[in-house]
Amino acid sequence: MPVQEKIRVLIVDDIAETRENIRRLLQFDPEIEVVGAAKSGKEAIDLSAQLKPDVVIMDINMPDMDGITATEAIRRKIPYAQVVILSVQSDAHYMQRAMRVGARDFLTKPPSIDELTAAIHHAGVTAHEERIRAAQALPPGVIPGAAGVPLTFQGKVIVVYSPKGGTGCTMIATNLALALQSPETPTALVDGNMLYGDVAIFFNEQVKNSVLDLTPRVEELDADVVKEVMIDHAASGLHILAAPPKPELAVKVISDQFAKLLQFMRQVYAFTIVDTASYLTDITQAALEVADLIVLVTTQDIPAIKNANTFLTMADATGIPRNRILFVMNRYDRRITIAPESVSKSLRQEIVAVIPFDERAVGNSINRGQPLFIENKAHLVCKSIMALAELTRNRVVKLEMEIEPMIKK
Ligand SMILES: Nc1ncnc2c1ncn2[C@@H]1O[C@H](COP(=O)(O)OP(=O)(O)OP(=O)(O)O)[C@@H](O)[C@H]1O
Ligand SMILES: [Mg+2]
Secondary structure (H helix, E strand, O other): OOOOOOOEEEEEOOOHHHHHHHHHHHHOOOOEEEEEEEHHHHHHHHHHHHOOOEEEEEEOOOOOOOOHHHHHHHHHOOOOOOEEEEEOOOOOOHHHHHHHHOEEEEEEEEOOOHHHHHHHOOOOOHHHHHHHHHHHOOOOOEEHHHHHOOOEEEEEEEEOOOOOOOOOOHHHHHHHHHHHHOOOOEEEEEEEEOOOHHHHHOOOOOOOHHHHHHHHHHHHOOHHHHHHHOEEEOOOOOOOOOOOOHHHOOOOOOHHHHHHHHHHHHOOOOEEEEEEOOOOOOHHHHHHHHOOOEEEEEOHHHHHHHHHHHHHHHHHOOOOOHEEEEEEEEOOOOOOOOOOOHHHHOOOOOOOEEEEEEEEHHHHHHHOOHHHHHOOOOOHHHHHHHHHHHHHHHHHHOOOOOOOOOOOO
């Protein structure tokens, strides 16, 4: 077996004799170390958290809590721990339930020594692999790389920003997040506009928890804590982190903590999309500093273009490479003579996506709290956002593989 470390095993059974029998069966295997034994589901969960076993041998019937419930809790706390269920029933229904909560294997009682050790060795290899992966904080995301070879990548923070209010940042952030969300690339949308945040409204979701439930605990976060606070958007699978629901709470969010939170989210989500306030608050600046990519939004009007220019000048001065900026023109109306090409040229930053103006479709979707991407994917606005999502994925791949040289000033 290609593993140097011993496989750490925890035995869970309410009957002392069964625990002893299993321990005896395993004692002569040099690759297995029994690190503990628990006599109840509750004790199993506590001991797992404490001992961090690779493999848990789990009884199904216990007085306080059945083995399936305990398995679910253990897998949530220690995702790499592999659970082998031991039961007198070889019932398909149990087996299915056990597998669904993440059990790895299923043996009927009493197991032979060969069955038991084979199952532990097998589970041990998986546990070691998953532990290494978790330690390296791989992969939140998998996307097809060059020649269709799957590429795993560290999560990326993508900040949608406009130095002019009302240009459509929130509309783009919400629909871009939906376009990027997939089982291979779990995506989160964070409302970075603390005071006037309206991301939850765009989804017609009630705000119970917010950014402020995570920022004070940023030093002790784990993925489960983050996921618990997020709104789970059932229709898409997108996770949404709302802004605080009251102004007196909004001012309590500390920018350093917000930056650390976004950094942590790289370990949980392939893409973390952050909507921002246009005024350069501490929070917006923190988000821009963490950003792997910035989606810079302008419209066709001169004040918005002027502000985009100011922002690009500041980006140059602060060393944000231009290839980390995706410049987007929203509310595009071809009757207006300011063409994206001429803006690209004069600001020396190519507009990579043009999103058409459609007041009725966009306005209705916002007012109903149903993002356009959910209501009507075929709409031209969605198609251009899908193109932006594709560009984002490609840019992430390029940055990850460092094909694209960093264009520092
Ligand atoms: N492509 C579009 N076509 C027509 N209207 C749009 C488009 N994109 C956004 N809008 C409208 O512009 C307004 C502002 O949109 P949104 O709230 O997304 O902008 P914002 O930049 O987040 O604004 P704020 O500065 O208030 O946060 C909304 O009323 C929305 O309906
Ligand atoms: Mg907004």
